[in-house]
Amino acid sequence: MASDPNQQTERHGWKWLLSTPALIVLVLAASGPLMIVIVYSFLTPGNMGGVAWEFSTDAWFRVFFRRDIFDPENVTVNQAHLAVLWRSVWLSAQTTVICAVLGFPTAWFIATRPPSQRTVWLFLITIPFWTNLLIRTFAIQEMLRNNGTINTALLWLGVINEPIPMMFTDFAVLLGMAYVFMPLMVLPLYAAMDKMDFRLVEAGYDLYASRIAVLRHVILPLVKPGFIAGSILVFIPSIGAYVTPRVLGGGQKMMLGNLIALQFGQGRNWPLGAALAMVLLIITITALVLYLRAVNRQEAKRDG
Amino acid sequence: MSEPDPTQPSEIEITGLSKTFGQGASAFTALADIDLSIRTGEFFTLLGPSGCGKTTLLRVIAGFEQPTTGSLKINGKEVAGQGPNARPVNTVFQSYALFPHMSVAQNIGFGLKMLGRPAAEVKETTAQMLKLVQMEAMADRKPSEISGGQQQRVALARALAPQPRVLLLDEPLSALDLKLRKEMQSELKRLQTETGITFVFVTHDQEEALTMSDRIAVMSGGRILQLGAPNDIYNSPAERFVADFIGDTNFLTVKVVEATDTIAQVRLPGGMLQSARLPEGMHPAAGDDVTVVIRPEQANLTEGGASPLSATVTHSVFFGTDTLVHVTLVDGTPFTLRRQNAGNPTPPAPGTQVGLTFAHGALQVIRE
Numbered sequence: 001m002a003s004d005p006n007q008q009t010e011r012h013g014w015k016w017l018l019s020t021p022a023l024i025v026l027v028l029a030a031s032g033p034l035m036i037v038i039v040y041s042f043l044t045p046g047n048m049g050g051v052a053w054e055f056s057t058d059a060w061f062r063v064f065f066r067r068d069i070f071d072p073e074n075v076t077v078n079q080a081h082l083a084v085l086w087r088s089v090w091l092s093a094q095t096t097v098i099c100a101v102l103g104f105p106t107a108w109f110i111a112t113r114p115p116s117q118r119t120v121w122l123f124l125i126t127i128p129f130w131t132n133l134l135i136r137t138f139a140i141q142e143m144l145r146n147n148g149t150i151n152t153a154l155l156w157l158g159v160i161n162e163p164i165p166m167m168f169t170d171f172a173v174l175l176g177m178a179y180v181f182m183p184l185m186v187l188p189l190y191a192a193m194d195k196m197d198f199r200l201v202e203a204g205y206d207l208y209a210s211r212i213a214v215l216r217h218v219i220l221p222l223v224k225p226g227f228i229a230g231s232i233l234v235f236i237p238s239i240g241a242y243v244t245p246r247v248l249g250g251g252q253k254m255m256l257g258n259l260i261a262l263q264f265g266q267g268r269n270w271p272l273g274a275a276l277a278m279v280l281l282i283i284t285i286t287a288l289v290l291y292l293r294a295v296n297r298q299e300a301k302r303d304g
Numbered sequence: 305m306s307e308p309d310p311t312q313p314s315e316i317e318i319t320g321l322s323k324t325f326g327q328g329a330s331a332f333t334a335l336a337d338i339d340l341s342i343r344t345g346e347f348f349t350l351l352g353p354s355g356c357g358k359t360t361l362l363r364v365i366a367g368f369e370q371p372t373t374g375s376l377k378i379n380g381k382e383v384a385g386q387g388p389n390a391r392p393v394n395t396v397f398q399s400y401a402l403f404p405h406m407s408v409a410q411n412i413g414f415g416l417k418m419l420g421r422p423a424a425e426v427k428e429t430t431a432q433m434l435k436l437v438q439m440e441a442m443a444d445r446k447p448s449e450i451s452g453g454q455q456q457r458v459a460l461a462r463a464l465a466p467q468p469r470v471l472l473l474d475e476p477l478s479a480l481d482l483k484l485r486k487e488m489q490s491e492l493k494r495l496q497t498e499t500g501i502t503f504v505f506v507t508h509d510q511e512e513a514l515t516m517s518d519r520i521a522v523m524s525g526g527r528i529l530q531l532g533a534p535n536d537i538y539n540s541p542a543e544r545f546v547a548d549f550i551g552d553t554n555f556l557t558v559k560v561v562e563a564t565d566t567i568a569q570v571r572l573p574g575g576m577l578q579s580a581r582l583p584e585g586m587h588p589a590a591g592d593d594v595t596v597v598i599r600p601e602q603a604n605l606t607e608g609g610a611s612p613l614s615a616t617v618t619h620s621v622f623f624g625t626d627t628l629v630h631v632t633l634v635d636g637t638p639f640t641l642r643r644q645n646a647g648n649p650t651p652p653a654p655g656t657q658v659g660l661t662f663a664h665g666a667l668q669v670i671r672e
């Protein structure tokens with residue numbers, strides 16, 4: 001059937017209008033606030049918080065450097081900020097690895113149950129999501145405190161003589177984040193395993209592979225999409241985490257999220273907060289791009 | 305067809321083997337008391353209807369399932385408790401189960417790599433295997449980028465590459481269309497002869513079993529009903545199930561006149577006396593009613609003149625090279641015979657009175 005090309009374009013001409021609601025939501029919800037943050041990061045802090053409409057790159061400068069109050073010419077690297085940046089990246093990376101290492105056997109366990117039981121196990125995995133994050137974090141604090149559950153039990157058993165200080169350490173933050181974000185790793189991993197053809201595992205064994213070799217050469221490559229999705233889902237909220245480092249890390253073990261909140265709150269330096277938020281965004285995107293590239297390169301290498 | 309030498313050592317020795325799935329009320333016996341000896345270098349086929357336990361038996365041999373009772377020896381060594389990766393046995397899966405993330409060549413080399421062979425050897429054997437199954441041109445493709453028949457070849461090459469003592473094939477041709485299937489049948493046979501590896505082949509296609517196998521085990525309900533060379537199974541079925549499952553057959557109820565250990569004289573409807581072979585271990589007495597089977601091509605039709613066994617033609621069906629003529633015997637029993645069309649240009653018209661004669665040794669008594 002011959003169709004008039006003009007009519008065709010005309011037909012498509014108005015069709016895009018159907019996506020207007022989605023476009024509006026995208027512009028308002030995603031780009032709008034982002035624009036505001038970008039603009040704010042180039043303004044001057046207001047006296048009582050907020051911003052003064054005066055262009056300045058000072059906020060961006062202060063993300064990385066500091067001026068001596070008495071000698072403005074004396075510029076040094078802002079060690080405190082860099083430490084927070086580094087800790088955020090490092091703790092998030094560790095959280096992702098911990099979630100992957102513990103999430104894999106968990107997902108495997110669920111995927112190898114009889115189909116009728118799997119729903120129950122998946123349901124159990126999501127139970128922590130039912131309680132408010134803050135409450136759950138305080139529950140962990142309750143366990144880690146000097147006179148909390150763990151230390152009391154160990155003291156009572158006579159394993160230790162004085163409580164092990166666990167609160168306000170990187171360990172506490174890691175534990176909290178791994179606990180909170182674990183389901184975000186388990187669920188995509190489970191989805192990948194559920195799709196996997198278990199006969200491939202049998203084929204692996206049949207061709208003389210040991211258990212470890214089957215894991216490495218058959219299972220891991222097949223569930224890789226699950227690892228990728230899970231890592232992204234864990235890493236992104238980890239690096240911007242606020243509640244967990246605030247409650248379990250205290251003032252000393254701050255992460256980027258806390259630093260940003262500080263600038264918008266007590267610090268009364270909204271432009272600096274906005275610039276830090278942009279840095280967070282840039283780090284996240286860079287990490288994602290690097291990660292996906294590394295994954296693809298590995299793929300290409302194996303194929304070659 | 306080369307009958308393997310019975311004095312040859314047996315490759316797989318199965319005694320008193322059974323396999324039960326589940327426990328208590330839901331227990332299901334998939335294999336019951338299997339005794340089986342598969343000879344080195346033979347093309348052995350497990351034939352039977354769906355659900356009779358063929359796959360289960362194959363999985364027990366491969367090591368994916370452990371037998372509930374009984375012993376299983378491969379090359380003289382008891383393998384109970386050993387995993388599939390410790391047995392010199394490879395499987396060609398019905399679904400092929402090729403690794404989707406590896407190329408054709410990597411799939412084929414996988415077994416050798418896992419055995420820790422040097423890279424040079426893996427590469428060389430892979431190249432040989434690619435040549436053997438004529439897939440050299442597609443070595444670098446992924447399984448998703450080749451056709452079903454080609455996947456089938458790769459699965460074969462992958463299982464053959466580590467040079468197992470035994471190759472297990474679970475209905476490897478069932479997913480292919482008829483033409484490709486015929487091609488692969490002769491290809492499989494060629495590979496088996498060339499490599500000298502023992503093949504244990506599962507199918508529910510009787511024709512496939514008859515044309516390819518050195519020996520066939522006919523299974524039903526988790527048991528082996530009869531084991532023998534294709535012509536034995538076809539010409540001397542011991543049970544109604546076997547006779548019915550393999551080829552078209554006429555069943556006639558006849559009276560025994562006298563019987564020796566191997567032969568019985570029986571009286572057909574209409575009074576004709578014929579000798580019939582007896583299955584092993586069956587000793588009917590004179591006067592007993594037994595069932596005999598007669599293959600359609602073992603009966604001949606005579607037109608005109610008196611005959612000791614007369615019948616009436618009901619209808620004929622033309623099949624190109626031959627015609628199936630359906631008749632009823634004097635006592636009303638339906639009977640089918642196959643007549644070659646060469647030299648018999650016109651089939652007899654319905655209602656024609658004809659006589660039946662049988663080829664020598666056409667009658668076989670079966671157990672009910």
Ligand SMILES: Nc1ncnc2c1ncn2[C@@H]1O[C@H](COP(=O)(O)OP(=O)(O)OP(=O)(O)O)[C@@H](O)[C@H]1O
Nearest residue numbers: 325326332334353354355356357358359360361508
């Ligand atoms: N894991 C299992 N649990 C319970 N029952 C099983 C299991 N595997 C097989 N069975 C049962 O054992 C019987 C034999 O199954 P099997 O797969 O060996 O049949 P088959 O002869 O290969 O049939 P088909 O030609 O359809 O492939 C079937 O009734 C099946 O339901």
Ligand SMILES: [Mg+2]
Nearest residue numbers: 358359360474
């Ligand atoms: Mg089967």
